[in-house]
Amino acid sequence: MQARLQDRVAVITGAGSGIGLATARRFASEGAKVVAVDIDADAGRAAAEEVGGEFVAADVADEEAVKALFDGVVERHGRLDVAFNNAGISPPDDDSILETGVEAWERVLKVNTTSVYYCCKYAIPHMLAQGKGSIINTASFVALMGAATSQIAYTASKGAVLSMTRELGVQFARQGIRVNALCPGPIATPLLLELFAKDAERAARRLVHVPMGRFGTPEEIAGAVAFLASDDASFITASTFLVDGGITGAYVTPL
Numbered sequence: 001m002q003a004r005l006q007d008r009v010a011v012i013t014g015a016g017s018g019i020g021l022a023t024a025r026r027f028a029s030e031g032a033k034v035v036a037v038d039i040d041a042d043a044g045r046a047a048a049e050e051v052g053g054e055f056v057a058a059d060v061a062d063e064e065a066v067k068a069l070f071d072g073v074v075e076r077h078g079r080l081d082v083a084f085n086n087a088g089i090s091p092p093d094d095d096s097i098l099e100t101g102v103e104a105w106e107r108v109l110k111v112n113t114t115s116v117y118y119c120c121k122y123a124i125p126h127m128l129a130q131g132k133g134s135i136i137n138t139a140s141f142v143a144l145m146g147a148a149t150s151q152i153a154y155t156a157s158k159g160a161v162l163s164m165t166r167e168l169g170v171q172f173a174r175q176g177i178r179v180n181a182l183c184p185g186p187i188a189t190p191l192l193l194e195l196f197a198k199d200a201e202r203a204a205r206r207l208v209h210v211p212m213g214r215f216g217t218p219e220e221i222a223g224a225v226a227f228l229a230s231d232d233a234s235f236i237t238a239s240t241f242l243v244d245g246g247i248t249g250a251y252v253t254p255l
Ligand code: NAD
Pocket: 013, 014, 015, 016, 017, 018, 019, 020, 037, 038, 039, 040, 043, 058, 059, 060, 061, 086, 087, 088, 089, 090, 111, 138, 139, 140, 141, 183, 184, 185, 186, 187, 188, 189, 192
């Protein structure tokens, strides 16, 4: 594996599971020093141990914790090269707007969007001081497409991540900081696989829209994140970086 991230200090939020975990493995395989952040201490610690990185327990929706996270990383490692702001939730009580209460709405916005605001707010000053850095914020293809199977707060939260990221990419473009929004399509995480294994019709209703006819894997997303984090993406900023099996480009899909 090409060591595109050799000795780069990379913070990954939500590193204990799914896309974050696959990215921790990929970053480490490319030479990065991984700081694995998660609210789930067991999962986060296991991820950090596996990749020879450091674990920091933090709730990304807590401003003080996020500030302490980034300041602490720079204090201990001397720099901050990559921030993959990826932690997010998609709880069952976030559904149709007709059913979803304001408590669920606010919780999802806080964990998915306000957290990204905090992570960028407290990562960027360190990157400005270095004159270099790459930020990747996890949005989603649902920031661009509507679904009749609504998760209204989740969709709104990802739309906000996408537009916030674009603006930051533009604002800091001449100061060496790249800020990109990663938009995964539907990804076969353990939770999703379990759900769809039990309900083939539910899976089929979604898969029919994906030109490639399958869900993506966390490893396929991790490959894209490593690219965005690396100097191979040196002319890419403020982008809507789709890794979606073609779903956002499709009208009629192959049989
Ligand atoms: P996941 O549930 O497998 O992992 C998320 C991790 O984030 C977990 O380890 C969890 O403990 C952690 N986390 C949750 N809340 C946190 C908090 N407040 N503070 C710190 N850590 C917290 O999820 P995933 O499928 O890997 O998704 C990762 C990101 O990708 C999310 O932002 C999600 O919205 C987005 N995404 C996922 C898909 C998909 O199909 N899986 C598609 C598009 C976008």
